[in-house]
Amino acid sequence: MWRLGRSLPEGDVSARVEVGRVALAQSLVARERSLGLLPGQPFLLRPDGEPDVDVLAFFASSSFKLLSDQTRLSYAKDLRLFFSFLESQSKPWRTSTQADLLDFEHWRRRDPANPHRVSGAKFSRELAACKKFFDWQRRRGTLNVALAGVHAGSRHEPDGPSLRPRDTRTTRVKWLTPRAFQQWRDVGLAGHRLDGSSDPSWRGRNDGRNLAFADLLWSSGLRLREAGTLLLCELPEHDANARYLRATLGDAVAKGRGRDFWMSSDARRGLEAYAVSTRAAAVSRARREGRYEDVRDPLLVVGRDRSRLQVRDTAVGQVRTVTLGQLDARDRARLFIEGANGPEPATLFLGESGLPIRYESWEAVFTEASRRCARLSVPVSCYPHMLRHSFALRMLITLLHAFDRRMGLTPEERRDYRMLFGDPWTLVQTLLGHANPQTTRDIYLEPVSGLQVDLFLNAEQFGDSDTDFTDFVQRHLAATGLVNTGGEDR
Numbered sequence: 001m002w003r004l005g006r007s008l009p010e011g012d013v014s015a016r017v018e019v020g021r022v023a024l025a026q027s028l029v030a031r032e033r034s035l036g037l038l039p040g041q042p043f044l045l046r047p048d049g050e051p052d053v054d055v056l057a058f059f060a061s062s063s064f065k066l067l068s069d070q071t072r073l074s075y076a077k078d079l080r081l082f083f084s085f086l087e088s089q090s091k092p093w094r095t096s097t098q099a100d101l102l103d104f105e106h107w108r109r110r111d112p113a114n115p116h117r118v119s120g121a122k123f124s125r126e127l128a129a130c131k132k133f134f135d136w137q138r139r140r141g142t143l144n145v146a147l148a149g150v151h152a153g154s155r156h157e158p159d160g161p162s163l164r165p166r167d168t169r170t171t172r173v174k175w176l177t178p179r180a181f182q183q184w185r186d187v188g189l190a191g192h193r194l195d196g197s198s199d200p201s202w203r204g205r206n207d208g209r210n211l212a213f214a215d216l217l218w219s220s221g222l223r224l225r226e227a228g229t230l231l232l233c234e235l236p237e238h239d240a241n242a243r244y245l246r247a248t249l250g251d252a253v254a255k256g257r258g259r260d261f262w263m264s265s266d267a268r269r270g271l272e273a274y275a276v277s278t279r280a281a282a283v284s285r286a287r288r289e290g291r292y293e294d295v296r297d298p299l300l301v302v303g304r305d306r307s308r309l310q311v312r313d314t315a316v317g318q319v320r321t322v323t324l325g326q327l328d329a330r331d332r333a334r335l336f337i338e339g340a341n342g343p344e345p346a347t348l349f350l351g352e353s354g355l356p357i358r359y360e361s362w363e364a365v366f367t368e369a370s371r372r373c374a375r376l377s378v379p380v381s382c383y384p385h386m387l388r389h390s391f392a393l394r395m396l397i398t399l400l401h402a403f404d405r406r407m408g409l410t411p412e413e414r415r416d417y418r419m420l421f422g423d424p425w426t427l428v429q430t431l432l433g434h435a436n437p438q439t440t441r442d443i444y445l446e447p448v449s450g451l452q453v454d455l456f457l458n459a460e461q462f463g464d465s466d467t468d469f470t471d472f473v474q475r476h477l478a479a480t481g482l483v484n485t486g487g488e489d490r
Helices: 022-034 053-059 069-088 098-109 120-140 145-149 178-189 207-220 224-228 265-276 278-288 329-334 359-375 384-406 411-421 424-432 437-444 451-457 466-480
Strands: 003-006 042-045 244-249 259-264 299-305 308-313 318-323 335-339 342-345
Touching (some): 003 069, 042 053, 053 120, 178 207, 178 359, 178 384, 207 224, 207 259, 207 265, 207 278, 207 359, 207 384, 244 265, 259 265, 265 278, 278 342, 359 384, 384 424, 424 437
Parallel strands (some): 299 335
Antiparallel strands (some): 003 042, 244 259, 335 342
16 A cells, blocks of 8 residues: 655754654655655655655645645545555556546445445545646656546546546535534533533633634634634734624635635634633743743744734744745744743644644544533534534525515615625625635535525515524525534523
């Protein structure tokens, strides 16, 4: 089986390896950088542990580096699986053909001998990884032209049969109603019971931080990396007259496209409460224990002009200018600001150590919260991206209601209003930061398929009652089987 590796991080490796292996580690770092691999970047090795220069060239290419961190890791795993499948067939990837990819698709999705068959949605992502790799190798002149017909079924690629599955619809529950989220939040993160009472056995130490993070995702629809790498200086200013506050994400953490986002005023107040309590305590503890003095190569902010920062880069011993949009997750973890009592991390969310949390670590927090709900027979589980799906669904339903019911407009007035402000679907696309509106419709808003027709055909039964509208939508969502509506009412 092909092996998945990660390149070594920057900085002094002596503290990270065993005594006597420092020279070897330093040699590996130099070799990885000479190949163009970024620090911490995934790559593949052959089953015997030896490198394949053409495969490594792909991982060092700008085409691969422009992907987000999570996508790079996912694609590396997908390619490892396909290469290992070819290896089991004694087939080198350089001489593989479309027939091999068809065999792979059969094995992954329909072969009774495979106990771990996958859905069409999962295979579509694996296919996208293979397409990106083989297209790049073909342009480079590495591949046999027999692979020219391998494609993912885009309308721009008419040659050859498409391998893109038609049944990409998933049955996994990805949406929560407000009641279900409140139950998961209160029981899983805050240590309550389903009836709302406190659980005396609860030993949570980071309740304020975890609740603030979950509320941020729920009210903003941010991706995990976007929310998990937010800096203190990126939080929007308070506005007593606004229900939602506008802020900006940088290119390096927003899937390559900087964009505006909105968070609720309530979520903003929760973040402020966390910053002055749990976070402040973690910073004070870290200072007492000298943790910040041990941070390698910090970037200390010494000046700011809007989105431009002047930072003292201790790794090179000089002050340089960077923009917030250029700072990726690794840079943000190194960024420090001068606080009231000395330097502290610029990142909003910190661990008990007072150091920035790796944004991937939030997955474990959500998993443990869902396990607690399961132990207490609360039928709600949640992972971070589910809150982005739920945000999209909630916003669309709110907009549909506002456009078609609460505004009391005539059909002509509604048309004019939509021409001015946009269709509800387009507004949700803007809130999520999607480049392709079809992604918003097909993936994030699947449960409301047909809802607009139902609302139109049954509009007379609502009258002016918000309750009737809400009940009708709740019944529609429950019937899809895709939305978790929570357990018993409290």
